[in-house]
Amino acid sequence: MKDEVGFAVVGCGVIGRTHADQAVSCEGAYLAAVVDEAPERAQAFARRYGVPGYSNLEEVLQREDIDVVTVATPSGAHGDVAMRAARAGKHVIVEKPIEVTLEKANAMIAVCRENGVKLCVVSQHRFDPSTIAVKRHIDEGRFGKMLLGEATVHWYRSQAYYDSGDWRGTWKLDGGGALMNQSIHTIDLLQHLMGPVERIYAHAGTFNHERIEVEDAAVAVLRFRGGGIGTIVGTTLAYPGLSARVEVFGESGTAVIDGDRLTHLYVRSQEATGGSSYGDQAAVNKATTVGEVGSAAADPSAVSGGGHAAQFIDMIQAIREDREPLVNGAEGKKPLAIILGIYESARTGREVHLPL
Numbered sequence: 001m002k003d004e005v006g007f008a009v010v011g012c013g014v015i016g017r018t019h020a021d022q023a024v025s026c027e028g029a030y031l032a033a034v035v036d037e038a039p040e041r042a043q044a045f046a047r048r049y050g051v052p053g054y055s056n057l058e059e060v061l062q063r064e065d066i067d068v069v070t071v072a073t074p075s076g077a078h079g080d081v082a083m084r085a086a087r088a089g090k091h092v093i094v095e096k097p098i099e100v101t102l103e104k105a106n107a108m109i110a111v112c113r114e115n116g117v118k119l120c121v122v123s124q125h126r127f128d129p130s131t132i133a134v135k136r137h138i139d140e141g142r143f144g145k146m147l148l149g150e151a152t153v154h155w156y157r158s159q160a161y162y163d164s165g166d167w168r169g170t171w172k173l174d175g176g177g178a179l180m181n182q183s184i185h186t187i188d189l190l191q192h193l194m195g196p197v198e199r200i201y202a203h204a205g206t207f208n209h210e211r212i213e214v215e216d217a218a219v220a221v222l223r224f225r226g227g228g229i230g231t232i233v234g235t236t237l238a239y240p241g242l243s244a245r246v247e248v249f250g251e252s253g254t255a256v257i258d259g260d261r262l263t264h265l266y267v268r269s270q271e272a273t274g275g276s277s278y279g280d281q282a283a284v285n286k287a288t289t290v291g292e293v294g295s296a297a298a299d300p301s302a303v304s305g306g307g308h309a310a311q312f313i314d315m316i317q318a319i320r321e322d323r324e325p326l327v328n329g330a331e332g333k334k335p336l337a338i339i340l341g342i343y344e345s346a347r348t349g350r351e352v353h354l355p356l
């Protein structure tokens, strides 16, 4: 294995910039090429980063100095790029959602496995210090059984945002709306902390946008396989946009992550079994506040690079150690399956059982 891992970024748009920035700044990585089907976009990135720009993916895939292809194209174009890269022997980092159907997601996972390359799906908030802290407490048993979990994404996207790209707000290329594009991070954190979802009942619709095919608001009621219940509320009609929240409650602990910050973390100590009927303040661990991050509540380009950096570093280490990246294809499929289940329930009016 050579000292540094060569990256090619495919898709020179909003998040492609974060990918290119990470490939430039992550230790052990270098940016080798940028690709966009629109030549002027590829060239603009090429000038900005001082690397060759391509509009033909095949030319890049032939380059032996490229080890990892990152896929930052519209969501419904992830699979095609990822599978072509995998067949050329390149490892793949793909943006969320992994793809817009389970069939394509499964095909990507299979092609990467058959070609012996690693597949990493971006879910950068799993790497936030707040998420890592809560997950550790849950995994170490301090919350007991997980009973109730809520994911709330009251975000705002204007009609102009949807009009800014012809793929935005379409079923074919965005794969959905407020849930598939914006709320997927928070939904992923909910299932990461609460465990797998077993049953879903949902409503969804387009309430305050004119030229989009997909939902701008959805609500879902969940039952988790571990026995707990929960809700998901995801919207892009909440002007001007509030911070996304994940709230989880176990037998002996509560955590709230608001706008990526851990605002409440309460774990009942072993001695304090009684407590007052209004809560046991003696057993409350002081709430911890962790670093500020950019807010995407109203501004889609305000994605802090921190989580992406952690995922890029994890992928580089996974390649070096020949292990799976922390968010591999199977992990990346989990929030997709929940969202597709919500859409199916909203469409049919029936409760949907997972796996689909």
Ligand SMILES: NC(=O)c1ccc[n+]([C@@H]2O[C@H](COP(=O)([O-])OP(=O)(O)OC[C@H]3O[C@@H](n4cnc5c(N)ncnc54)[C@H](O)[C@@H]3O)[C@@H](O)[C@H]2O)c1
Binding pocket: 010, 011, 012, 013, 014, 015, 016, 035, 036, 037, 038, 041, 072, 073, 074, 075, 076, 077, 081, 095, 096, 097, 122, 124, 165, 181, 300, 303
């Ligand atoms: N992780 C996050 O926080 C985050 C944030 C924003 C977007 N995203 C995801 O990133 C993806 C891209 O979103 P965006 O907002 O950057 O989109 P964008 O429209 O700004 O950029 C997409 C780029 O891909 C190019 N493109 C389209 N099809 C292509 C193909 N087949 N081959 C090469 N280039 C192609 C387009 O010309 C465009 O330049 C989406 O899947 C989105 O869900 C993730």
